[in-house]
Amino acid sequence: MTKAPWIDYRPEIKVLDCTVRDGGLINNHLFEDGLVKAVYDTCIAAGVDYIELGYKGDKKIFAPDKHGAWKYCAEDDIRRIVGENEADIKISVMADAEKTDYKRDIEPREKSVIDIIRVATYIHQIPTAVDMIKDAHDKGYEVSANLMALSTVQDRELDEALHILAESPADVLVIVDSYGTLYSEQVRDYAKRFLKAAKGTGKEVGIHAHNNQQLAYANTIEAIIVGVNRLDATINGIGRGAGNCPMELLLNFLRNPKFNLRAVIQCIQDHFIDLGKEMEWGALIPYIITAHFNQHPRSAIEMLDSDKRNNYVEFYDRWNEA
Amino acid sequence: MTKAPWIDYRPEIKVLDCTVRDGGLINNHLFEDGLVKAVYDTCIAAGVDYIELGYKGDKKIFAPDKHGAWKYCAEDDIRRIVGENEADIKISVMADAEKTDYKRDIEPREKSVIDIIRVATYIHQIPTAVDMIKDAHDKGYEVSANLMALSTVQDRELDEALHILAESPADVLVIVDSYGTLYSEQVRDYAKRFLKAAKGTGKEVGIHAHNNQQLAYANTIEAIIVGVNRLDATINGIGRGAGNCPMELLLNFLRNPKFNLRAVIQCIQDHFIDLGKEMEWGALIPYIITAHFNQHPRSAIEMLDSDKRNNYVEFYDRWNEA
Secondary structure: OOHHHHOOOOOEEEEEHHHHHOEEEEEEEHHHOOHHHHHHHHHHOOOOOOOEEOOOOOOOOOOOOOHHHOOOOOOOHHHHOOOOOOOOOOOEEEEEOOOOHHHHHHHOOOOOOOEEEEEEOOOHHHHHHHHHHHHHHHOOOEEEEEEHHHHHHHHHHHHHHHHHHOOOOOOOOEEEEEEOOHOOOOOHHHHHHHHHHHOOOOEEEEEEEOOOOOHHHHHHHHHHHOOOOOEEEEHHHHOOOOOEHHHHHHHHOOOOOOOOHHHHHHHHHHHHHHHHHHHHOOOHHHHHHHOOOOOOHHHHHHHHOOOOOHHHHHHHHHHHHH | OOOOOOOOOOOOOOEOHHHHEEEEEEEOOOOOHHHHHHHHHHHHHHHOOEEEEEOOOOOOOOOOOOOHHOOOOOOOHHHHHHHHOOOOOOOEEEEOOOOOOOOOOOHHOOOOOEEEEEEEEEEHHHHHHHHHHHHHHHHOOEEEEEOOOHHOOHHHHHHHHHHHHHHHHOOOOEEEEEEOOOHHHHHHHHHHHHHHOOOOOEEEEEEEEEEOOOOHHHHHHHHHHHHHOOOEEEEHHHHOOEEEEEEEHHHHOOOOOOOOOOHHHHHHHHHHHHHHOOOOOOOHHHHHHHHHHOOOOHHHHHHHHHOOOOHHHHHHHHHHOO
């Protein structure tokens, strides 16, 4: 008889909901408070460990007349939704390297309702990211280092980056498949490398997957099996382009009794059926194509937003040019 | 450095397109000839090895006034699309145990344009299926034994069934995840058990996945990694309920130069954008729920076809009752 590890659960696993943060990349973070509050309440009812509401974006870079409050995550805006956050759930914001005036805009932990700062970095920004990680750590936050667009990083670069991040005060190192291009074998390899780098440091490893190839959930499962304990997911799989690992699938797999799938299904019924009529995400053909060619989804987003949105073959041929 | 097996390909792998067969379960096989011809031409252009057009359904069980030609796959109807099938592609039809008058309706191979008979069986129909397998084999066909609803089969039953099927003249044994409920670890276990049963017999092992949990493609990849060489897929993932493994994703993973992804993308652009407006398939929430509870999708299909199609929580609660 084969063993059936999926019947039990691993208590160390923690889930981060990034519905409002990654979903905000579709609509310039212009969500109404009612939706943000519904997602917050749902995450509490569902037993989710963290909720990420948006970015600490620099207003010099992102014009406030074009972006909603969740591009900046000011304390007052967060408190408008969560009050003093008396619930067990922790509040996360993302800080992009080179797009955050972190010394100014990230307040000391004791003045903030935020619990964790997730520093998002491309491979060429590692020194900046490390400075941001130190800054957030020194201010008293839990800190995550999210290494974006891994599918474009060379192996020897990754080894060096992981070596540097392992020596930083980051509490979590996150595998980010920004382009949704990774296969399960690649995810297992990355998970092993990240876990090896984290070994003995007390750091946890996480995964943030995109769903271009309908693999976001599958790849998250593969990372779990290898030992990854921090999982990103979104309600109804919302997120830029093809979207992310759907929370309603992930909670099926995680058998920890603290999780409650029904609350997520209720939220989808009450809010996401309508939201799907206003905003578009999912594994549409152009997103499969950008993933296939290991490209950022922005060209597919533009194409789907144009009058050529059904010209799949022309789009495919463009990427296949020499 | 890690090895990267996904860069190369395994020449033994063969792909079966069941777009018209499994898609026909959505619309009682009432496809127009133009679409069936387009799928046939696409499969040839894409280098797909087999195309499955429908069932050899018994007209005493399936009333001809309610079903299209592909419920029966009469020779004349197939020839109307494929002529004498001068292409390299092989023609498949499915024969359901207890729903096929196989002695009468399956003609000798030399009189038919069909190449392979795929016998679909539930665990309790194995003796009938073996008789059908022998009949088709004796008539000169390649024969596949497709063991449906594996997620409801007990381990000791499966061992016995595989023992019997391994002694039958079937050329292929297919893992069928009818309810779309299997996780990758389960698929790897099933693949190993099927391959062990097939060892030394010359039989190949195949997989037919459903996409309820967005795992049809991922599970097909896992089966490939373990050694499964016969893969079912459909254009745009069409198929009953949540649909099947999407051909446009699978051909990305299979690097055999004989395959041509562009032809599939062209077919989706030309035919499936419109088809998606007439027919519904995909990993909708009710299909996630039936998979979660290891149930046939029929209750979700009925619910989505009713005025309660958005009542996800009520549907979830129904299955969660004691």
